[in-house]
Amino acid sequence: xxxxxxxxxxxxxxxxxxxxxxxxxxxxxxxxxxxxxxxxxxxxxxxxxxxxxxxxxxxxxxxxxxxxxxxxxxxxxxxxxxxxxxxxxxxxxxxxxxxxxxxxxxxxxxxxxxxxxxxxxxxxxxxxxxxxxxxxxxxxxxxxxxxxxxxxxxxxxxxxxxxxxxxxxxxxxxxxxxxxxxxxxxxxxxxxxxxxxxxxxxxxxxxxxxxxxxxxxxxxxxxxxxxxxxxxxxxxxxxxxxxxxxxxxxxxxxxxxxxxxxxxxxxxxxxxxxxxxxxxxxxxxxxxxxxxxxxxxxxxxxxxxxxxxxxxxxxxxxxxxxxxxxxxxxxxxxxxxxxxxxxxxxxxxxxxxxxxxxxxxxxxxxxxxxxxxxxxxxxxxxxxxxxxxxxxxxxxxxxxxxxxxxxxxxxxxxxxxxxxxxxxxxxxxxxxxxxxxxxxxxxxxxxxxxxxxxxxxxxxxxxxx
Amino acid sequence: xxxxxxxxxxxxxxxxxxxxxxxxxxxxxxxxxxxxxxxxxxxxxxxxxxxxxxxxxxxxxxxxxxxxxxxxxxxxxxxxxxxxxxxxxxxxxxxxxxxxxxxxxxxxxxxxxxxxxxxxxxxxxxxxxxxxxxxxxxxxxxxxxxxxxxxxxxxxxxxxxxxxxxxxxxxxxxxxxxxxxxxxxxxxxxxxxxxxxxxxxxxxxxxxxxxxxxxxxxxxxxxxxxxxxxxxxxxxxxxxxxxxxxxxxxxxxxxxxxxxxxxxxxxxxxxxxxxxxxxxxxxxxxxxxxxxxxxxxxxxxxxxxxxxxxxxxxxxxxxxxxxxxxxxxxxxxxxxxxxxxxxxxxxxxxxxxxxxxxxxxxxxxxxxxxxxxxxxxxxxxxxxxxxxxxxxxxxxxxxxxxxxxxxxxxxxxxxxxxxxxxxxxxxxxxxxxxxxxxxxxxxxxxxxxxxxxxxxxxxxxxxxx
Numbered sequence: 001x002x003x004x005x006x007x008x009x010x011x012x013x014x015x016x017x018x019x020x021x022x023x024x025x026x027x028x029x030x031x032x033x034x035x036x037x038x039x040x041x042x043x044x045x046x047x048x049x050x051x052x053x054x055x056x057x058x059x060x061x062x063x064x065x066x067x068x069x070x071x072x073x074x075x076x077x078x079x080x081x082x083x084x085x086x087x088x089x090x091x092x093x094x095x096x097x098x099x100x101x102x103x104x105x106x107x108x109x110x111x112x113x114x115x116x117x118x119x120x121x122x123x124x125x126x127x128x129x130x131x132x133x134x135x136x137x138x139x140x141x142x143x144x145x146x147x148x149x150x151x152x153x154x155x156x157x158x159x160x161x162x163x164x165x166x167x168x169x170x171x172x173x174x175x176x177x178x179x180x181x182x183x184x185x186x187x188x189x190x191x192x193x194x195x196x197x198x199x200x201x202x203x204x205x206x207x208x209x210x211x212x213x214x215x216x217x218x219x220x221x222x223x224x225x226x227x228x229x230x231x232x233x234x235x236x237x238x239x240x241x242x243x244x245x246x247x248x249x250x251x252x253x254x255x256x257x258x259x260x261x262x263x264x265x266x267x268x269x270x271x272x273x274x275x276x277x278x279x280x281x282x283x284x285x286x287x288x289x290x291x292x293x294x295x296x297x298x299x300x301x302x303x304x305x306x307x308x309x310x311x312x313x314x315x316x317x318x319x320x321x322x323x324x325x326x327x328x329x330x331x332x333x334x335x336x337x338x339x340x341x342x343x344x345x346x347x348x349x350x351x352x353x354x355x356x357x358x359x360x361x362x363x364x365x366x367x368x369x370x371x372x373x374x375x376x377x378x379x380x381x382x383x384x385x386x387x388x389x390x391x392x393x394x395x396x397x398x399x400x401x402x403x404x405x406x407x408x409x410x411x412x413x414x415x416x417x418x419x420x421x422x423x424x425x426x427x428x429x430x431x432x433x434x435x436x437x438x439x440x441x442x443x444x445x446x447x448x449x450x451x452x453x454x455x456x457x458x459x460x461x462x463x464x465x
Numbered sequence: 466x467x468x469x470x471x472x473x474x475x476x477x478x479x480x481x482x483x484x485x486x487x488x489x490x491x492x493x494x495x496x497x498x499x500x501x502x503x504x505x506x507x508x509x510x511x512x513x514x515x516x517x518x519x520x521x522x523x524x525x526x527x528x529x530x531x532x533x534x535x536x537x538x539x540x541x542x543x544x545x546x547x548x549x550x551x552x553x554x555x556x557x558x559x560x561x562x563x564x565x566x567x568x569x570x571x572x573x574x575x576x577x578x579x580x581x582x583x584x585x586x587x588x589x590x591x592x593x594x595x596x597x598x599x600x601x602x603x604x605x606x607x608x609x610x611x612x613x614x615x616x617x618x619x620x621x622x623x624x625x626x627x628x629x630x631x632x633x634x635x636x637x638x639x640x641x642x643x644x645x646x647x648x649x650x651x652x653x654x655x656x657x658x659x660x661x662x663x664x665x666x667x668x669x670x671x672x673x674x675x676x677x678x679x680x681x682x683x684x685x686x687x688x689x690x691x692x693x694x695x696x697x698x699x700x701x702x703x704x705x706x707x708x709x710x711x712x713x714x715x716x717x718x719x720x721x722x723x724x725x726x727x728x729x730x731x732x733x734x735x736x737x738x739x740x741x742x743x744x745x746x747x748x749x750x751x752x753x754x755x756x757x758x759x760x761x762x763x764x765x766x767x768x769x770x771x772x773x774x775x776x777x778x779x780x781x782x783x784x785x786x787x788x789x790x791x792x793x794x795x796x797x798x799x800x801x802x803x804x805x806x807x808x809x810x811x812x813x814x815x816x817x818x819x820x821x822x823x824x825x826x827x828x829x830x831x832x833x834x835x836x837x838x839x840x841x842x843x844x845x846x847x848x849x850x851x852x853x854x855x856x857x858x859x860x861x862x863x864x865x866x867x868x869x870x871x872x873x874x875x876x877x878x879x880x881x882x883x884x885x886x887x888x889x890x891x892x893x894x895x896x897x898x899x900x901x902x903x904x905x906x907x908x909x910x911x912x913x914x915x916x917x918x919x920x921x922x923x924x925x926x927x928x929x930x
Contacts, residue, residue, distance in 0.1 A: 112820030113880075114714070158658045167658060169667075170635055183904045190818040192848040193623045193632060193885030195671060197901050197927070200908060202634075202667035206660060223717035249579070252688035252758030293717030294769060297762050304759060353655040355577030383657040415578075420658030436662050439648045443665060446915040451908070462662070 012073045016055055016097075019065045024103070026054040035098045038085045039144070043392065043400075044346045046088045046426050051095035052078075058103045060176060060184060060215040067213065068182035070097055070456045077180075077456050079209045081151025082123060084144040086347060087425030089155065089208050093460055101150050104215060109134040114221040115173060115190045120150030120214050127219075137224040139165035142421075143334075150214045156206035158421035160257040160289075163249075163382025169205050176216035177204050180452035190218050203447070208423050209458040211451050225291035227298045228256075230326040232318040233309045234282025238262070241284040242358040244312040245381045248288070249354060251308065253301055256289040258382035259333055260357075265340075265376045270332045272339030277332060281315040286381065287333060289326075336378055337387070345392045345400045346427075350411040351385040351420030360386060363410040371395070371403050385420040408434060424462045432464045477538045481520055481562075484530045489568070491519040500563045503550045504609070508857065508865075509811045511553045511891050516560035517543075523568045525641060525649060525680040532678065533647035535562055535921045542645075542921050544674045546616030547588060549609040551812060552890030554620065554673050558925055566615050569680060574599040579686040580638065580655045585615030585679050592684075602689040604630035607886075608799075615679045621671035623886035625722040625754075628714075628847025634670050641681035642669050645917035655683050668912070673888050674923045676916050690756035692763045693721075695791040696770060699747025699780040703727070706749040707823040709777040710846045713753070714819060716773065718766055721754040723847035724798055725822075730805075730841045735797050737804035742797060746780040751846065752798060754791075801843055802852070810857045810865045811892075815876040816850040816885030825851060828875040836860070836868050850885040873899060889927045897929045 016025045026032060029050070036048035057063045070077045076096030083090055092098055104119035107126065111134050118127060125145035131138045142157030151157075153175065158167045174188025187201040188194055204212050235241040245258055263283045270277040279285065288305065292298050298321075306317055320326045337347060352360045361377060368375050373395065379387040390403055408418050408431055418431050432441070444463050448455070481490045491497060494515070501513035522528045535542045541561030548555055557563055569584035572591065576599050583592060590610035596603045607622030616622075618640065623632045639653025652666040653659055669677050700706040710723055728748045735742040744750065753770065757763050763786075771782055785791045802812060817825045826842060833840050838860065844852040853872055855865055873883050873896055883896050897906070909928050913920070 110818075110820070112711075113818035114820070115818065156660055156664070158660075162658055166631075166635060169664075170631060179904070179908075185904050185908070186902075187905070189882055190880050191816045191850075191882050191885060192819065193627055193816050193845075193850050194882045195621055195623075195884045195886060195888045196882045197889065197897065197905060197909065199621070199634075199667065199671045200905065202664065202670075205667075206664045223715050225717055246577075250688050252690055254758075293719075294765050296765050300759050300761050300765075351656045351658050353575075353578035353580065354657065355575070355579070380658075385656075385658050415655050417654055417656050417659045417661045419660045420656060421660060423660045424662065432662065437651075439644070439650050440652070440662060440665065443644075443650070443916070444662065447912065450911045450915060 008073065012069070012075065013053060015069055016053065016066065019069065020055055020057055020062055024056040024058065026056070035080060035100065036092065038083045038088065038090045040086050040088045040091070040427065041341070041344045041346050043397065044427050046091055046093050048091050049093060049095045052092045052098050054098045054100055056100050056103050060178060063099065063178045063213055063215055064182040064184055066097065066099055067178055067180055071181065071454050074454055075456065076459050078458055079150070079154070079213045081120065081148035082144070082146045084147040085151065085155065085425060086422045088427045089423060089425030089458070089461055091426060093426060099213065101148060101215070109136065110190065111136065113190050116219040116221055117216070118149045118219060119216050120148060122149050123147065124149070124152060131221055132224065135224050136221040138171070138219065139222050140168060140171060142168060149217055153205055153214050153217055154207060154209045155423050158385065160259055160380050162380065162385070163258055164254050164256050169202065171220045172201060172205055172217055173220050174218040175201050175204060175214050177212040177214050179212050180457045185212070188218060192220065208425060208462050210448060210462050211457070223293065226293055227295045228289065228291045228326065229298050229302060230320045230329050231288045231290070231302065231305060232279050232329065233286040233288070234279050234315040235284045235313060236282060236315065238284040238361060239358065240313040241286050242381070244309050244314060245286055246355065247308055247312060248305065249382065251304070253304065255382070256291045257380070259287040259379065260381035261285055261333065261336065261378035265336055265378050266332060269336040269339040273332060273335055275328065275332060279318050287329065340376055340389050340391070343391045345390045345397070346404060348388040348390065348404065348407060349385060349419050349421045350388060350407060350416060352411055352414045352416030354384045356414045356416070357381055357384055357386065359414055360410065360416070364388065364407065367403060367406050367410070371399065373403060384416065426461055429462065429464050473538065477534070477540065478518060480534055481518065481531065484534065485520055485522055485527055489521040489523065491521070500545060500565065501557065503548045503553065503555045505551050505553045505556070505892065506806065506809045506811050508862065509892050511556055511558050513556050514558060514560045517557045517563050519563045519565055521565050521568050525643060528564065528643045528678055528680055529647040529649055531562065531564060532643055532645055532921070536646065536919050539919055540921065541924050543923055544615070544678045546585065546613035547609070547611045549612040550616065550620065550890060551887045553892045554888060554890030554926055556891060558891060564678065566613065566680070574601065575655065576601065578655050581684040581686055582681070583614045583684055584681050585613060587614050588612065589614070589617060596686055597689065600689050601686045603636070603684065604687050605633060605636060607633060614682055618670055618679050618682055619672060619674045620888050623850065625724055625845050627845065627850070628723055629719050629721050634667065636685045637666060637670055637682055638685050639683040640666050640669060640679050642677040642679050644677045645922045650677070653683060657685065673890060673927050675913060675927050676922070688758065691758055692760045693754065693756045693791065694763050694767060695785045695794050696753045696755070696767065697744050697783040697794065698751040698753070698774045699744050700749045700778060701747060701780065703749040703826060704823065705778040706751050707846070709774050709779060710751055711820065712773055712777060713770065714847065716769070718769065720847070721756045722845070724752040724844065725846035726750055726798065726801065726843035730801055730843050731797060734801040734804040738797060738800055740793065740797060744783050752794065805841055805854050808856045810855045810862070811869060813853040813855065813869065813872060814850060814884050814886045815853060815872060815881060817876055817879045817881030819849045821879045821881070822846055822849055822851065824879055825875065825881070829853065829872065832868060832871050832875070836864065838868060849881065891926055894927065894929050
């Protein structure tokens with residue numbers, strides 16, 4: 001129960017049940033458990049308040065009613081999607097209401113207009129399934145398929161394909177969002193271009209649930225790529241791998257993804273999955289995914305890349321065109337985080353300009369030496385977004401926080417940013433002032449104040465005190 | 466001079482000259498003339514106030530000082546780029562200061578990171594020139610190359626390539642913006658991904674100069690496409706043309722542009738240029754531009770499109786691969802607006818979902834019949850953005866306003882929008898409530914109020930009263 005007297009709490013729960021029906025207001029401890037955490041690495045994850053009630057509205061209008069009630073009782077509200085965030089953004093850090101969008105699962109694929117009308121609780125996996133049934137494609141793939149559309153938009157999710165397809169923001173044609181006061185805003189429509197009014201939708205995209213609750217979206221779809229290939233380029237050294245990546249990026253070819261990892265990291269993931277990494281040569285790898293409408297175009301691209309890579313010192317490339325082979329390679333790449341998770345203190349998503357990735361890795365190696373620590377680094381070399389694991393190690397959390405601090409300073413020194421994908425949430429608030437000045441913080445606070453004067457929506461997130 | 470006493474006016478001009486130097490504060494009527502209008506069609510263009518002073522700051526800091534002074538004197542400020550807008554957004558509709566960004570023309574191409582650092586006054590033409598020298602590419606092409614970067618970002622410009630490359634918003638990695646109170650905000654960096662703070666840059670992109678003055682930007686660049694081809698597909702009837710366009714869009718091919726026009730419109734433009742439209746067959750045309758890194762890919766695409774178009778009833782396609790031939794075709798397409806301008810009452814940029822363009826054109830034909838009027842319609846069939854000219858005709862402006870009203874209602878009925886590219890500016894404010902409700906207008910007003918409490922920046926634009 002909240003920090004409020006029992007009568008007030010009982011009155012709130014009674015009102016919530018009146019709006020939603022008894023079964024959609026959950027108070028039982030066992031049933032609430034799974035709403036208290038997300039995928040943030042446990043050592044840095046904030047402890048949740050257990051004084052919470054979980055509500056599951058069945059419509060936008062019910063979301064609005066819950067928010068109005070929360071204002072009446074002055075109680076925090078924590079919107080919740082798939083719980084796949086990595087910065088504690090969905091964790092109820094104060095007593096309050098967890099507002100789960102899990103019942104908003106309608107999805108409609110408008111094939112002719114190539115638009116998906118999706119409610120907030122639909123998972124990325126379900127979206128992909130429905131879109132593919134319609135022989136269309138949702139181009140970005142922001143990681144965990146358990147993430148929900150509401151969360152993906154609220155956090156402007158990225159993923160490996162950003163080099164070609166951009167991030168979530170680029171696919172959102174319109175949203176329906178409930179403001180903290182219960183007003184419902186419908187922004188945008190099913191058109192690719194829309195300059196009708198300055199685009200308030202983009203204020204909510206990436207706002208991490210502090211400005212409004214996204215309940216529905218129009219997402220732009222594309223025709224399905226009929227042909228794909230995955231190519232692994234092995235190198236003896238990291239420098240050649242990065243030089244090759246840069247040449248590919250400058251060639252004008254447009255691979256769906258250009259990923260980098262080293263042998264130690266990728267073999268850890270393969271072992272975790274009970275698999276073997278199928279590339280015996282090399283210590284540093286680029287993995288490229290090609291996707292095109294015409295099969296012969298794939299062959300032309302493979303030929304071009306093969307020639308370019310060999311001239312840069314690549315060892316024997318491994319090409320997978322069978323779907324199962326491609327899936328295995330991607331699976332091993334995708335599970336690096338899971339494989340290392342138990343040993344992880346925090347996972348970072350530092351991002352630097354694409355020409356400076358090698359400088360970033362060099363800087364990381366210096367930090368490794370200074371602290372005698374292994375910093376597994378891998379990721380989206382095509383868009384400068386490098387995931388760095390800071391392992392638990394034998395070190396104290398003070399030391400590990402110093403390591404994180406140095407990595408962030410390194411990224412900033414190179415003109416980069418602390419977070420390319422994961423956002424600020426709870427755990428990165430203390431770093432905001434490293435990048436953003438008082439003007440930004442004041443404007444953020446003013447905007448937050450006009451939409452949420454009682455500060456009920458996801459309080460103590462994103463904006464530093 | 467302003468609606469203020471002579472002493473106050475003299476004092477303001479003295480202060481402006483102190484900040485900027487005498488020669489950058491322009492009062493002479495003849496020198497001011499060209500700052501009073503933009504490309505809005507004359508019959509709907511608002512009359513400018515001539516009680517204005519033009520200032521030309523040479524740095525972001527000077528822009529900030531001018532804005533602080535404007536607050537002190539409580540005088541409107543009209544930011545001005547290339548003056549290529551079509552909705553009166555840059556026109557000084559009240560006495561005040563015209564703030565021209567023409568002296569902010571620094572440009573630096575960061576080849577390694579594929580980013581252009583550009584000041585607000587740089588023209589699109591100059592950007593393209595510098596980018597091409599570096600063997601890179603700025604993918605979108607939002608029309609008039611006299612437009613400046615500040616204006617293109619402030620208005621979230623679109624253009625024919627949006628089908629493949631998206632609009633300006635998708636290329637802005639960071640901006641520097643001066644708030645009306647003189648605070649300078651620096652948002653974003655040279656990275657492709659950035660989730661550090663909810664993205665305030667996107668609040669200013671598309672805000673049409675009412676929230677802040679954009680002084681600088683980081684723009685994402687791409688490698689240059691080495692090979693291009695332009696193909697004109699002639700059809701006997703419009704229906705076949707649109708059906709073909711839809712099939713191409715659904716094929717997974719990604720042309721740089723898919724344009725539609727009919728013979729009457731394109732021949733008017735050719736005649737205006739003293740040229741001949743080189744395609745003798747057909748009455749309805751699709752013009753596709755292909756652009757790829759590998760030459761053979763172009764041939765594969767041409768072959769595919771040729772086959773597809775013929776199966777849909779296309780007459781003999783005309784393919785141009787020589788640069789001069791391609792330029793001529795594009796020139797004729799680009800000058801339709803100029804060719805029709807003298808006879809134009811207003812030019813619209815209605816946008817509908819891509820699957821409903823044919824319904825939109827059918828609706829237009831009904832309006833043509835009802836009012837016995839020719840409504841030249843052409844444009845970006847690849848992204849649903851159709852330009853409709855409403856000609857002066859013999860009709861009264863009341864009748865022509867009714868025609869416009871019906872066209873807007875038609876677009877809205879099809880789930881589209883009034884403006885895909887041009888924005889609201891001054892002349893479309895009266896239509897805002899057709900689409901956006903009180904919640905939107907109130908939130909806009911609140912945001913405007915917190916950044917610009919004295920309402921000095923581009924007043925009576927965008928937001929309806």
